Amino acid sequence: MSDEALTYASAGVDIEQAEQSLRGVTEAIKQTHGDNVVGGIGSFGAMYNASFGDMARPILVSSIDGVGTKTKIAAMVGDYSGIGHDIVNHCVNDILCQGAKPLFFLDYFGCSRLDAAAFHQVVTGAADACKAVGCSLVGGETAEMPGVYVDGEIDVVGSIVGVVDSARRLPRPKAKAGDKLVGIASNGLHTNGYSLARRAFFEVGGLSVRDPLPDGDGETIGEALLRPHLSYFEAVYPLLQETEAVFAAAHITGGGIYGNLPRVLPSDLNATIYRSNWTPLPVFTAIQVLGQVPDVEMYRTFNMGIGMVLVVDSESVPMVLGHLNTAGVHAAEIGDLQDGTADVQIV
């Protein structure tokens, strides 16, 4: 064996360091495991009891997603503590649009070289977010890919599986002209539009993450951009279980209201959104002003302050708003449905 003998570690992949990092998050992961997780950590496949005794016709609902270039903001600020919440809550909200409650979650952490501190923050954050919604973090993968990822950058992907009883699944085939649209407030960009936001703040605007956000009440740009994606499960799921008032739910992610609301609209209905019914957060105004971004482009890229839109029977709007606004989120009527062709107008 000469001095030049290659090893996997010398080629940029340190399996032992990865295993050590994993041991550091084992306790947080285990705390998300309820009675339905079978076996421990480290199996080739994670096991979860498929027992949905109270459901007449259970349907598994799944989704996979990433947090996009929000990771670049985390790298700039040096704070990855919200990224695990971002990926879990993004996935939780996605399957909530089918009416599902989360069962289990798996994470993927891709990078050039493993940054142990970033990994620890992301995975413990994901475990916390899972625990908050009764979801078990059952598996994950860490990949060191020198030459694929830019040095110092990471990608975080998550996959979730939930369940809904068929009779309770969304969208219900009940939406009709005259129904109202209820918007639930986001707290920022959530996990979409970061490439455009970075261009506006840092390239066009010449600002840094440490600069104060214009009209941001002292908050820095970094803080505003890193606010973790909100989970709407705790506020919305009881409403779906206890009432028949919600006909559909749209998670406002990439593509904004224009791209996401039509995914749950019947093909013979249009939606009209009244912008005057809410005030966009300062972070969106700042991006638009700095980047001279056209209105339509803003609403096609960002959630603009509305993280989820519910289609609600008009008579039930007061009940729905009452429920949501006492359940930890801010909700308002922001639009309605008309006869049409699944088109969305924002006026």
Next chain:
Amino acid sequence: MSDEALTYASAGVDIEQAEQSLRGVTEAIKQTHGDNVVGGIGSFGAMYNASFGDMARPILVSSIDGVGTKTKIAAMVGDYSGIGHDIVNHCVNDILCQGAKPLFFLDYFGCSRLDAAAFHQVVTGAADACKAVGCSLVGGETAEMPGVYVDGEIDVVGSIVGVVDSARRLPRPKAKAGDKLVGIASNGLHTNGYSLARRAFFEVGGLSVRDPLPDGDGETIGEALLRPHLSYFEAVYPLLQETEAVFAAAHITGGGIYGNLPRVLPSDLNATIYRSNWTPLPVFTAIQVLGQVPDVEMYRTFNMGIGMVLVVDSESVPMVLGHLNTAGVHAAEIGDLQDGTADVQIV
């Protein structure tokens, strides 16, 4: 609106191109959908019937994984046609180690800018691989992340959910001293060890993907490195359903036999592997010679020609080998178990 107005596309993220690419693979994806897929493509959450009528106590088995820097070889050769097979079969083999059959799969395609041809090859390949094992490709996500991924590079992640009846799940608590280890042949690196392989071939060896593989029967280095990860489901699953002969299965991935066999060994048994029982493929020999890689490092990084190891009751070995070798894979007895401490010796 001035000439300098920012758009999401000008910031490097082209949602319309992504949607167009998705339409190009819709037909291939639909062909993987059987009766259990509820609803179409494009929902926030993918829906799959949780009906396992023939199972007394169904357990969901899940896994998430990536293909590692095999994507860099695909980029060098300009051929992504095997990468979809790689990620699906990697996941299928992982949950097979718990005895599970695949139900549904979700893919994630991360990149700097979307390469429509690469995306099409990866997703249609994944659909083909899903179809081959009766798995439904129910969801996916495409992420353009300029500044996180190196230009021209991609990451491919997959998540799978399968099911096993509790009475049939692996490992069974029956393994004992004297049991035999049956190795099933791989066809190359599958999806592990590519950083070390690239270093050996291209940096130390100064070779290119178009050069012939030493002792490779005319195969190029690129062809040898891109051979798709084999699926062992078709050969192994019937054996698990129809017999009680297999006590455990280990998928030989990152960490090699040393890292993966102990994951399914009882804590009071050792395993001894006899290297003389098989001949490593030429691709491993070439890497070892070029990189002067120590033996232990080779077996700790690569599968060395053994893609899966089964723990088998010694009396059943002839039956198991007979079944496997007529079911499209190559299998041989490669070791046995002794009293010990979950240690693996390769002699």
